[in-house]
Amino acid sequence: MKVIHLGEAERYEPENGWMRASTCNERNISVEYFIKPRGHASPLHEHSQEQVCVVLKGKMRVKGVGGEESLLEPGDAAYFGAGEQHSIENALEEESIGIDIFVPGRSFDFWLKRKV
16 A cells, blocks of 8 residues: 655646646556646646546536537546547636546656647
8 A cells, every 4th residue: 555645745836826746656547636726727738648637626627629628516527538638727716626547647747848
């Protein structure tokens, strides 16, 4: 068993106020807890891992490259296949919190290494 307490997890801010913390960083799976500031949206992006995004607090709008979008509330989840372009936006004027699960695991510094 391996336990990672959120308060002790590796963390960084890819953009001001957008905090990400690594609560599991293994080869086969990784889990990132994140806080999105009001109105923040990740840029449209893709990665080689499958992803499940779960909303814990607030509301988030998920968008796909084909213009499809959906509003997620606490407890809702969105699945993105490997290589599927997507964006996740905080739909509120206050912070929203979620968890991203990646299979297989992805490098925690994805947003720092990403080329625009």
